[in-house]
Every structure is written in structure tokens, then in C-alpha cells.
Amino acid sequence: MKINEAATELGISPRILRHYENAGLIMPSRDANGYRSYAPADLRRAGRIRDMIATGFSTREILAMAPCLTDEGAGACTAGLADLEHKLDQMDRLIADLRDRRQATLDRIDSFRRTLSPSSDEREKSGHDLQDPYPVSDRLSGGKR
Template identity: 40%
Template sequence: MRIKELAERTGVSARLLRYYEQQGLIEPRREENGYRSYEEPQVERVQQIRSLLDAGLTTEIIRAVLPCLAEAANSCYPAPDFVDRVRQERARMAERLDGLQKNLQAIDDYLDAVVGER
């Protein structure tokens, strides 16, 4: 598929897709005319990248972690410093998640009090 179709299917602009390519997060195949061509698995990969970015990870960390996510059981994380960094990011994400869950509960409590339903 071409970049426009990938953009439409993932909800990510073509500009961002080119940025992901520059950052080494996705790797399109180049056709003879120079056009980018993406395989079906790239749809899920772009969605995974978006999710990790939304969680607050940097593209640098995502670039290092992404190849390992599919093989997490094989522990392909190379350096102890990197593992520590990923642990720190995970702890930060868990903190954010806890805050979001508390906010969600507060909103649910408000809706229950105001309208008796969610």
C-alpha cells in the first residue's frame, strides 16, 4: 500500500509517517519510481508506535524497544542501562495510568451523582 492508504488506515498523517521513517521506526519498501510501499504488518506497527508515543515514550526508546516487543520473552534488551531506562519509563507510565484511573473514577462518581448513570 502507498503512504496515503497507510495514513488513512492508521489515522496518522503522511508527514508523521515520513518522520517515523526518518526516526527508524518504520521501513517502507521503495518502488522503482521511488514511491514508498508498505506491507500490511506496518498498519499494526504504526498503531503500536502511536500508542507508545501517547504513553510518553520517546522515539529513541521506541526505536530500541520496538524490535524486542514481539520477542519480549527472549529478553533481547541488550544493555543493563537500557533496561533500567525502560523500567523508569514503565514506572512513569504506571504513575500516569494510576492518575488517569483516579480521574476516570472521579468522573464516574460525578456522573452517578448527577444523572444516576454513566
């Protein structure tokens, strides 16, 4: 599978694939004519890399945990795992956080609706009310990036 097909399949540009290769993240084989040839495994690997980058990892970090992407190197792998779990934590906090504010917005819409409709029910006074319902403050350390 040549670069264009591969890129299309992954939903990214050929440029990006070359970039990954340049960064040492993938090593597609080459045909006799020098064209890159992507095997299914290369595609999966590239897809994973794309996801990781989209999730905030740098090629450097990904490269560091490259051993984890293959079968060898359990040692380095644990580090990769920790990284991923750290990232997962961030996402979880973000999602929980987002859900809270989504609910707050919903509530606001509701009260707005109540205000508009005749089912009179006093509104909570000032607009500036629910100032911060979030248990944040203990985000974690910025660490690596």
C-alpha cells in the same frame, strides 16, 4: 500499499509516517519508482508506534526499544518492558485518581439534586468540603523524559 492509503488506514497523516521513517522507526520498502510501499507488517508497526507516541513515549525511547518490536534483542527488551510497566503504573494511578474524583462529582450532583428537590435533607455545610480524598503523594520519579 502507498503512503496515502497507509496513513489513511492508520488515521494519521502521511507526514507522520515519513517522520517515523526519518526517525528510524519504520523502513517501508520502496517501489521501483521510489514510492514507499507499506507491507502489512509495516502498518502494524507504525500503528504501534503511533500508540506509543500518543501514550507519551518519544521516538527516541521507542527507537531504544525497537529491538523488542522485532524478534531479536531480548536484552534491550526487558528495558522496554520495564518502561511500559512504569507507564502502566502511571496510567493506573491516573485512572484510579480520576475515578475518585468522578465519584466525588457524582456525589456532589446527587446532593445538589437533593437540595433542589423537596426531599429535604440538609446539605453539608460549606461548599469547600471534601478537600482531597486522594492517597497520592507517592507518585513516582519523573525519570526519563
